Amino acid sequence: MKVxxxxxxxxxxxxxxxxxxxxxxxxxxxxxERKTSPRGSHLAFLKVPNSEELIELTSFPPSGPVKVQEDLxxxxxxxxxxxxxxxxxxxxxxxxxxxxxxxSSGSRFxxxxxxxxxxxxxxxxxxGVKIM
Numbered sequence: 001m002k003v004x005x006x007x008x009x010x011x012x013x014x015x016x017x018x019x020x021x022x023x024x025x026x027x028x029x030x031x032x033e034r035k036t037s038p039r040g041s042h043l044a045f046l047k048v049p050n051s052e053e054l055i056e057l058t059s060f061p062p063s064g065p066v067k068v069q070e071d072l073x074x075x076x077x078x079x080x081x082x083x084x085x086x087x088x089x090x091x092x093x094x095x096x097x098x099x100x101x102x103x104s105s106g107s108r109f110x111x112x113x114x115x116x117x118x119x120x121x122x123x124x125x126x127x128g129v130k131i132m
Contacts (some may be wrong), residue, residue, distance in 0.1 A: 028049065107126065
């Protein structure tokens with residue numbers, strides 16, 4: 001078997017509306033579909049600009065709130081200008097939890113927290129530099 005394409009990542013969350021608000025208003029993602037699964041999970045698929053892969057948010061209220069362990073999972077997004085990103089985050093009242101940090105390659109990054117404690121890494125990289 002050979003995998004041919006990465007499609008989406010599922011993340012379990014506690015509050016669908018709060019989490020969608022964060023990803024759309026802070027990061028600019030777009031909700032392309034919302035539905036309820038046959039077993040009662042609430043699902044939302046979010047599109048990341050300039051990417052085919054999706055983020056699938058799932059909330060299953062009977063299982064209780066989500067407790068994300070520290071340093072377990074993070075999503076990384078590229079931004080054009082980290083200074084402008086910092087200004088935008090500050091204006092929206094979003095706390096920067098780590099950084100900004102500059103790497104030896106010239107890339108700069110910072111971390112913020114999404115609802116439920118998922119870490120979000122925002123990376124500015126110079127032309128031609130690839131991030132792992």
